[in-house]
Amino acid sequence: MEKLFERSIRDASKLMKLTEDDHNLFRRVDQACDELLIPEFEKYIERKFNDQVPVILRKYDLMGIPISKKYGGGGAGTLVHSLTLERFGQLGLGVVTFVDVHQALGCMTLQEWGTEEQKQRYLTKAATGEVVLAYALTEPEAGSDPVSLKTQFRKDGDDYYVTGSKYLISNGSVADRLIVFAYPEGQAKGMTAFLVDSKEKGFYVDMKLEEKMGLFTSDTAMLSFDNLRVRGEDRIGEEGRGLAVAYSALLNGRIGIASGCLGVMEDCLNQVKERVSSRTQHGKAIGKHQLIQRHVARIASNLESARWLTYQAALKKEEYDGNKTDLGLRSEADRISAVAKYVSSRAAFESADSAVQCFGGFGYSILSPVAKHLIDTRVARIYEGTDEVMELKIASTVLGKDFEAYR
Numbered sequence: 001m002e003k004l005f006e007r008s009i010r011d012a013s014k015l016m017k018l019t020e021d022d023h024n025l026f027r028r029v030d031q032a033c034d035e036l037l038i039p040e041f042e043k044y045i046e047r048k049f050n051d052q053v054p055v056i057l058r059k060y061d062l063m064g065i066p067i068s069k070k071y072g073g074g075g076a077g078t079l080v081h082s083l084t085l086e087r088f089g090q091l092g093l094g095v096v097t098f099v100d101v102h103q104a105l106g107c108m109t110l111q112e113w114g115t116e117e118q119k120q121r122y123l124t125k126a127a128t129g130e131v132v133l134a135y136a137l138t139e140p141e142a143g144s145d146p147v148s149l150k151t152q153f154r155k156d157g158d159d160y161y162v163t164g165s166k167y168l169i170s171n172g173s174v175a176d177r178l179i180v181f182a183y184p185e186g187q188a189k190g191m192t193a194f195l196v197d198s199k200e201k202g203f204y205v206d207m208k209l210e211e212k213m214g215l216f217t218s219d220t221a222m223l224s225f226d227n228l229r230v231r232g233e234d235r236i237g238e239e240g241r242g243l244a245v246a247y248s249a250l251l252n253g254r255i256g257i258a259s260g261c262l263g264v265m266e267d268c269l270n271q272v273k274e275r276v277s278s279r280t281q282h283g284k285a286i287g288k289h290q291l292i293q294r295h296v297a298r299i300a301s302n303l304e305s306a307r308w309l310t311y312q313a314a315l316k317k318e319e320y321d322g323n324k325t326d327l328g329l330r331s332e333a334d335r336i337s338a339v340a341k342y343v344s345s346r347a348a349f350e351s352a353d354s355a356v357q358c359f360g361g362f363g364y365s366i367l368s369p370v371a372k373h374l375i376d377t378r379v380a381r382i383y384e385g386t387d388e389v390m391e392l393k394i395a396s397t398v399l400g401k402d403f404e405a406y407r
């Protein structure tokens, strides 16, 4: 039987020409995923960060998939990167969160906004996995409305000193470097992005957030900074351009999450196929009961509709990457990546719910292969822009600027 990931590669090759390099990458991702299957299961049961993810990704040279070869990355375009996240998604959103944050929110942001010196100094290390990245925008009082964040910076000579706290930061306690957003002291405008060193004095991991509903294998932390020094050359982009840096990162990140959710649906479909063919009730395989077939049909159609939409978003982003001065293309890429994340995360949540239903009582146990998908995909409707924020964004593109719910 053809594996679903192979089918995705075949379908993607109808949308763009895949090279031998791409196929080689897919083989390595497949091997890494096979190797991660058991550690991911074990860590999920222990409710611990899966520290094998960076180890195995480094082993297969997968830490910098979307980064230019010039900086030690894999040189993959957005669609190829999206396909790799789809494959990681079969393991669950814990793995996807690590990869998406490090690569899409971290590495790709450095590639887009960093100076040549920053790229040589940091991106090369991030792309090879020597350095793990995180992205710290959210604060206790600023989530959907990042403009209201409170973290501040003070300039002293060439250096900056950052003070404040960040909440719900993925990779937060394991990252070597974090992209942190702050306002100039005493001001609520001029947001600026910095590449912070977690080993610097004044950097604190206040708490590892381990009481999460799920996503146990992903590290989530609450951080604080007390006069944390950032060298002048470690500012990302110009002073005052922080919000543009933050939003461009989220454009990449949302395609990654939409792609990861495709993998979740593929795993749900695979697991359900096996379960409903082998489990017998009322004298026949439960898959022969028509109401169970409805669940199978729901997962399959959710996957199919979200898949093409996500590929379309990836291709639009790729088109924009090839023509960075075209702002119309950028806003189109932004719009469709929001639609893809919105549709794919909801489809994955509904599919995981159907998968749990097909598994019956066992499906309610985290020892089953599907419970984690139901628990974990819930977060995809919250992070990197909630359902409501995506809805407002999509609606304003239909109704026009005068109808923007907030600015």
Ligand SMILES: Cc1cc2nc3c(=O)[nH]c(=O)nc-3n(C[C@H](O)[C@H](O)[C@H](O)COP(=O)(O)OP(=O)(O)OC[C@H]3O[C@@H](n4cnc5c(N)ncnc54)[C@H](O)[C@@H]3O)c2cc1C
Binding pocket: 101, 135, 136, 137, 138, 142, 143, 144, 145, 167, 168, 169, 170, 171, 212, 215, 220, 379, 382, 383, 384, 385, 386, 387, 388, 389, 392, 405, 406
């Ligand atoms: C496991 C996990 C990992 C995360 N990782 C990161 C990370 O790595 N980096 C990072 O910076 N952040 C991260 N986040 C934070 C995440 O991005 C925020 O939780 C999210 O943006 C929502 O912000 P909030 O939690 O403050 O909710 P709020 O903004 O308080 O929203 C609460 C509710 O109000 C709704 N709402 C808010 N404003 C409006 C509006 N104008 N109209 C209609 N409804 C509205 C929201 O949609 C939501 O339903 C993570 C979150 C989780 C749970």
